[in-house]
Amino acid sequence: MKEIIIEAPTRPSLRARFLRHGTRFLLQPVLSGSLSPERQRARLTFITRLMKFLAPRGTLATQQTLGGVPMEWVENIHSGVQGYMLYLHGGAYVIGSPQSHRNLTAHLAKHCALRVAVIDYRLAPEHAFPAAVDDALAAYRGMLDMGIEAQDIVIAGDSAGGGLTLACALAAREAGLPLPAALVCMSPWTDLTNVSESMQKNAATEVMLSYNGIQTYTQQYLQGADPRTPFASPLHADLKGMPPTLIQVADIEVLYNDSTRYAEASKKAGVETVLQVSPDLWHVWQLYAGQMPEADDAIWHIAQFIGVHLGQSRSA
Numbered sequence: 001m002k003e004i005i006i007e008a009p010t011r012p013s014l015r016a017r018f019l020r021h022g023t024r025f026l027l028q029p030v031l032s033g034s035l036s037p038e039r040q041r042a043r044l045t046f047i048t049r050l051m052k053f054l055a056p057r058g059t060l061a062t063q064q065t066l067g068g069v070p071m072e073w074v075e076n077i078h079s080g081v082q083g084y085m086l087y088l089h090g091g092a093y094v095i096g097s098p099q100s101h102r103n104l105t106a107h108l109a110k111h112c113a114l115r116v117a118v119i120d121y122r123l124a125p126e127h128a129f130p131a132a133v134d135d136a137l138a139a140y141r142g143m144l145d146m147g148i149e150a151q152d153i154v155i156a157g158d159s160a161g162g163g164l165t166l167a168c169a170l171a172a173r174e175a176g177l178p179l180p181a182a183l184v185c186m187s188p189w190t191d192l193t194n195v196s197e198s199m200q201k202n203a204a205t206e207v208m209l210s211y212n213g214i215q216t217y218t219q220q221y222l223q224g225a226d227p228r229t230p231f232a233s234p235l236h237a238d239l240k241g242m243p244p245t246l247i248q249v250a251d252i253e254v255l256y257n258d259s260t261r262y263a264e265a266s267k268k269a270g271v272e273t274v275l276q277v278s279p280d281l282w283h284v285w286q287l288y289a290g291q292m293p294e295a296d297d298a299i300w301h302i303a304q305f306i307g308v309h310l311g312q313s314r315s316a
Contacts, residue, residue, distance in 0.1 A: 012280055015292040020282060024207040031092065033213030037125060037220070040095045048100045054290060055106035061098075067142025069135045071119040072098045076110040083152045083310045085109075085116045086140055086180075088168065090159030090284060092189075092217035093124045093132055104158070107289035112303045114154070117143065121164075128223040132160075133231045136168035141177065150178035154306050158284045159255070160217075162188025162247075166234035166262070169242055182309040183245040184302055187255050187284050188262065191235040192218050192227040196257035205252035208283040214254070235262050239269035246274045246305045248298055250281035276301055 012020070029035075030043045058078040064071060075081060085108060089101040098105070098118035109116045121135035143153055157165040162185035169183055199211050222232060230237030235258070245266055249259035263275040278285070281294055288295040 013293050015288075016281065016285070016294050019285075019288050019292055020207055023282060027208050028210075030095070031209055031213050033210065033216035037094050037123070044091075044095050044097075044100055048097075048102075051103055052099075054103045056110050056290060058110070059102075059106040061102065061106075066117055066119060067138035067140070067145070069119045069121060069139045069142070071117055071139065074098075074102065074105045074109045074116040074118055075114075076106065079110045079113045081115045082113040083115075083154065083181075083306070084143060084148050085112070085114045085306075086136070086143060086153060086155045086168070087116050087118045088121065088132075088136055088155070088157035088161035088164040089118065090157065090161040090186075091123075092214070093129075093160045093164075093221040094217050095123065096161075101158070101287070104287050104289055107299050108156070108302065111299050112154075112306050114306070124217075125220040125223065129221050129225050129229075129232050132164055132221075133167045133171055136164055137171040137175065140168055140172055140180075141175075144177065151181050152310060153180040154182045154184060154310070155180050156184035156186075156302075157188070158186035158286065160189050160221075162186055163190050163192075163232075163234060163258075166190065166237075166242075166245075167231045170230060170234060170237050173241065179241075179243050181243060182306060183243050184305065185245065185247045185259070185262075186286050186298075187249050187253060188247065188258060189214075189255055190233060190258040190262040192222060192233045194218060194227075196255075196261060198256040198258075199254050202252050202254045202256055206254045206283065209254050211254060235265060239266050239271055242266065242269065242271045244272040244274075244305075244309050246276070246302065248276045248278065248286070248301070250278050250283065250285060252280060253283040255283060274305060 058076045089096040122131040266273040
């Protein structure tokens, strides 16, 4: 495993410090677990409307279905298309949508020169595990059915969507499908037993998630299923043969050890794994791509990783 500590100034940038406070004010209440799913979704929709104009120029979003799953294609008319990404949004399996992550997926489309399929997978508690995994796999199978080669596909996601990214690859492997060229996980939730050290240790420094909220979301998603089930908690899966994987995480977030423990397990399974740890940031800071330098730096690293692996698969 190659571990990269991304260089950062002694203090986060001025924009990062400002956006940290904004995140605590706007998003932490939404993800506290104290509101009903309906109220959480309504608040997130309001926040999404405030940010709808942040996507880079040239962004084109088209609503369709993929493998029977509602989704949107996001691309940039100025960057071209050199490959494809299946993007699985975060939101603790309870909230989130293609629209809530439009800014992030639009920057990925632009800087990685990809056509990004962002699926609107079914959410808990109305649709418990494994509905999200089933939808992700159906969408991946739908991309293959379109004639897109697996070697030209990257699966990516953040938070719960990061764990779902890994679960989708595991499900594809179990189904005998060709695996994608690479996986990209931003602060992935990989272990729904929620016993890692950082769950408690970093609670005071986390500006988005809370331990109580995570426990609530776990119950809403699993609804009695074993939290060690590999498709729910990829940390507990047999990881041999998984695609090259990039993991980005901040060192003071509650899911920090979900990333470090998964990276170590991936390494032991012989998977090419890159772990990038960013100091003094917060959960899925990449959402602020185009708004703060630390997020832009993370997107640049993702683009470099994807470029290498899509290029390798095409030239093999």
